[in-house]
Amino acid sequence: GNSVTQMEGPVTLSEEAFLTINCTYTATGYPSLFWYVQYPGEGLQLLLKATKADDKGSNKGFEATYRKETTSFHLEKGSVQVSDSAVYFCALRGGSNYKLTFGKGTLLTVNP
């Protein structure tokens, strides 16, 4: 079955530091890949997505590239801000169904 493994947190960074959160997946076929973000006390919001190999998703300074050869979709941001503090979830959606499979989430805390 499908599965997503993402870097365990928590991750604590200083403002303007570089961020990488690793995500690898197992799936049959050609899944779509997503990063969702959950701010404290809120629901999940889509951050970015990629639907085929070598696609790069980007939003709010975050980027992730769909790497089929390494089955990875790592999240990066060049300079984090305090407002980026949140839980980040990697997810995939594959096959003929519409179910999302999530990683366990990575808590990011950015200090001023």
Place this chain on the structure above:
Amino acid sequence: NAGVTQTPKFQVLKTGQSMTLQCAQDMNHEYMSWYRQDPGMGLRLIHYSVGAGITDQGEVPNGYNVSRSTTEDFPLRLLSAAPSQTSVYFCASSARGGEGDTQYFGPGTRLTVL
């Protein structure tokens, strides 16, 4: 548009009580689903529906029932609440068609079972 709405926001139950968590969306989405979020577990799918009158089980369906009588509403019923059902519950919806359709999440219901 309101998007995906959930009620109540918070709920405390005693073991054995039943209740219904409400979920509604105004985007005419065919696909709706319920997840529970527990610390260190990510989100796990409870039940989902691909259209009115059609529902199916996810990873963790035991103790929960769903029905989908309209496109807009997808309530989740706890038949006899147990402490193991203490969690945060999220409803989500998406349009049907294509692998990349985005799922939109509600704000969540925080449930405590004593």
